[in-house]
Amino acid sequence: xxxxxxxxxxxxxxxxxxxxxxxxxxxxxxxxxxxxxxxxxxxxxxxxxxxxxxxxxxxxxxxxxxxxxxxxxxxxxxxxxxxxxxxxxxxxxxxxxxxxxxxxxxxxxxxxxxxxxxxxxxxxxxxxxxxxxxxxxxxxxxxxxxxxxxxxxxxxxxxxxxxxxxxxxxxxxxxxxxxxxxxxxxxxxxxxxxxxxxxxxxxxxxxxxxxxxxxxxxxxxxxxxxxxxxxxxxxxxxxxxxxxxxxxxxxxxxxxxxxxxxxxxxxxxxxxxxxxxxxxxxxxxxxxxxxxxxxxxxxxxxxxxxxxxxxxxxxxxxxxxxxxxxxxxxxxxxxxx
Amino acid sequence: xxxxxxxxxxxxxxxxxxxxxxxxxxxxxxxxxxxxxxxxxxxxxxxxxxxxxxxxxxxxxxxxxxxxxxxxxxxxxxxxxxxxxxxxxxxxxxxxxxxxxxxxxxxxxxxxxxxxxxxxxxxxxxxxxxxxxxxxxxxxxxxxxxxxxxxxxxxxxxxxxxxxxxxxxxxxxxxxxxxxxxxxxxxxxxxxxxxxxxxxxxxxxxxxxxxxxxxxxxxxxxxxxxxxxxxxxxxxxxxxxxxxxxxxxxxxxxxxxxxxxxxxxxxxxxxxxxxxxxxxxxxxxxxxxxxxxx
Numbered sequence: 001x002x003x004x005x006x007x008x009x010x011x012x013x014x015x016x017x018x019x020x021x022x023x024x025x026x027x028x029x030x031x032x033x034x035x036x037x038x039x040x041x042x043x044x045x046x047x048x049x050x051x052x053x054x055x056x057x058x059x060x061x062x063x064x065x066x067x068x069x070x071x072x073x074x075x076x077x078x079x080x081x082x083x084x085x086x087x088x089x090x091x092x093x094x095x096x097x098x099x100x101x102x103x104x105x106x107x108x109x110x111x112x113x114x115x116x117x118x119x120x121x122x123x124x125x126x127x128x129x130x131x132x133x134x135x136x137x138x139x140x141x142x143x144x145x146x147x148x149x150x151x152x153x154x155x156x157x158x159x160x161x162x163x164x165x166x167x168x169x170x171x172x173x174x175x176x177x178x179x180x181x182x183x184x185x186x187x188x189x190x191x192x193x194x195x196x197x198x199x200x201x202x203x204x205x206x207x208x209x210x211x212x213x214x215x216x217x218x219x220x221x222x223x224x225x226x227x228x229x230x231x232x233x234x235x236x237x238x239x240x241x242x243x244x245x246x247x248x249x250x251x252x253x254x255x256x257x258x259x260x261x262x263x264x265x266x267x268x269x270x271x272x273x274x275x276x277x278x279x280x281x282x283x284x285x286x287x288x289x290x291x292x293x294x295x296x297x298x299x300x301x302x303x304x305x306x307x308x309x310x311x312x313x314x315x316x317x318x319x320x321x322x323x324x325x326x327x328x329x330x331x332x333x334x335x336x337x
Numbered sequence: 338x339x340x341x342x343x344x345x346x347x348x349x350x351x352x353x354x355x356x357x358x359x360x361x362x363x364x365x366x367x368x369x370x371x372x373x374x375x376x377x378x379x380x381x382x383x384x385x386x387x388x389x390x391x392x393x394x395x396x397x398x399x400x401x402x403x404x405x406x407x408x409x410x411x412x413x414x415x416x417x418x419x420x421x422x423x424x425x426x427x428x429x430x431x432x433x434x435x436x437x438x439x440x441x442x443x444x445x446x447x448x449x450x451x452x453x454x455x456x457x458x459x460x461x462x463x464x465x466x467x468x469x470x471x472x473x474x475x476x477x478x479x480x481x482x483x484x485x486x487x488x489x490x491x492x493x494x495x496x497x498x499x500x501x502x503x504x505x506x507x508x509x510x511x512x513x514x515x516x517x518x519x520x521x522x523x524x525x526x527x528x529x530x531x532x533x534x535x536x537x538x539x540x541x542x543x544x545x546x547x548x549x550x551x552x553x554x555x556x557x558x559x560x561x562x563x564x565x566x567x568x569x570x571x572x573x574x575x576x577x578x579x580x581x582x583x584x585x586x587x588x589x590x591x592x593x594x595x596x597x598x599x600x601x602x603x604x605x606x607x608x609x610x611x612x613x614x615x616x617x618x619x620x621x622x623x624x625x626x627x628x629x630x631x
Contacts, residue, residue, distance in 0.1 A: 061434065112617075115433065116374035117616055120567065121617075124564070124610070124612045125609070125613065127561075127564075127609045128609050131602065131603055131605060135600070249441060252441065286453070288445055288446075288448075288449040289446055289450055289453065292443065292448075292449060292450075294442070295439060296442040299435040300425060300429055300431060300435070300439065
């Protein structure tokens with residue numbers, strides 16, 4: 001896993017972020033088709049979950065396959081609070097994040113595990129939570145799920161319709177992006193990267209590895225719980241089958257395809273994974289075959305997914321063909337050694 | 338519950354456990370030799386089941402031949418995957434975590450590739466041992482379960498014998514214990530790792546044919562049993578072949594009885610809960626167990 005730290009490109013990044021927000025904010029005004037808004041909202045919700053996963057995998061180097069569980073816990077918490085108890089959406093939204101975060105605390109002992117074992121244990125957690133959602137009919141409605149969840153409301157304003165939900169998702173996504181980018185740039189973020197590079201060395205440098213890993217999981221779970229709450233308000237129908245371990249793997253695909261260790265990558269990856277099959281129906285059948293192959297290739301080449309590809313292209317343009325061809329030559333020479 | 342039912346449950350549990358054991362020992366061998374957690378192990382098992390079934394549809398061979406086809410199919414598939422994919426990744430010196438994520442990719446690829454080839458409908462194996470039922474006291478046992486137990490144990494014994502008494506088997510063990518020293522002693526590491534994957538794949542392929550004959554074969558039959566097989570292997574002690582079988586049988590019994598007595602809806606949760614508990618109760622236990630076996 002490569003580090004993509006672009007401190008020197010801070011201004012370009014800020015401009016890029018600003019333009020992206022502008023584009024996404026203007027999109028419904030230009031092209032307000034309801035279904036389009038619906039699936040872009042879904043992409044943004046997935047992007048929020050992917051941002052959480054990026055913190056865990058891309059910055060701390062921890063393989064978590066438990067994200068679907070936090071997503072599900074958030075979604076069901078929010079749906080149950082707003083529907084059965086009539087709690088206002090903002091409170092349900094916060095509760096969704098907090099309860100997901102608390103449930104990740106139950107996983108805190110697991111964070112002692114390293115590498116793959118952490119991944120397998122969190123996978124087990126996802127499977128258990130899915131079964132709870134499926135079997136506890138008194139609470140979750142079992143395999144029928146929860147129907148007609150009320151539209152989200154903020155105070156007296158009911159966010160009814162796809163456009164309102166779209167802007168709600170956009171605001172939360174941008175807030176999540178900014179929040180996680182602040183975390184990544186902080187001392188805490190540097191400690192996470194140290195853990196990713198060498199857990200033992202990080203421990204030796206005085207980083208409380210288990211504590212930092214747990215905190216990282218809690219933050220990711222909080223964010224993913226928020227995403228779940230938005231999902232409940234967006235789909236207005238929940239079914240346990242949306243929260244199987246395949247959801248965790250889908251989030252993993254988003255992050256790796258977009259580019260490990262890059263926050264724009266997480267967002268881009270989520271957009272690609274959610275939107276591409278909508279517009280390339282022919283691809284639908286082979287979608288997962290392609291993602292599987294892509295996962296293998298990306299892990300093998302160590303390129304940072306779509307973002308890495310964009311960065312490579314950008315460098316190619318800025319530095320000129322001659323320089324980059326020399327670099328490719330030297331790289332192939334290195335590969336032969 | 339009557340005594341007859343109890344015996345039937347026990348035999349059923351042992352049968353499913355033997356299948357977990359066959360898949361799990363492959364996990365164990367691969368982790369010991371390469372450190373890779375092979376997420377696609379369950380999919381190799383699925384391929385074995387599919388190869389066996391397709392062969393049966395083309396020409397109706399007797400069961401032992403189908404089992405052999407499944408084993409060869411699974412073994413060859415695993416060797417090809419290792420040589421083409423994982424070996425390439427190792428040669429590029431990517432971190433272990435990348436290889437593990439690549440095995441998740443392989444799992445997705447195999448599953449959905451099979452979906453394209455064999456379709457999404459679960460396929461039923463022909464009844465292998467038509468109507469004859471064994472009577473043990475008051476209990477009636479399906480010959481399927483009994484044969485799965487017998488064949489499963491026989492395969493593990495054969496594998497163990499191969500590893501203990503043949504030069505190649507000893508070379509595999511040496512390479513798994515200390516690859517660098519083994520290489521200095523003239524052992525071809527590439528071939529050893531490929532063979533390890535091949536044996537793991539063959540055992541998984543056999544498990545696939547057995548599991549397919551017990552229930553049915555479908556493209557998504559592999560993932561969950563694969564993870565459960567890992568639970569079995571960890572339970573028995575990661576790194577040991579006999580341990581994997583023992584862990585498989587114990588786990589199969591626990592799963593069967595908890596599904597019967599507690600709740601059938603939470604059947605899969607039992608294994609996952611056990612997985613988390615085992616991993617937590619021995620946080621270093623995996624490595625600890627595997628060091629003790631060295």
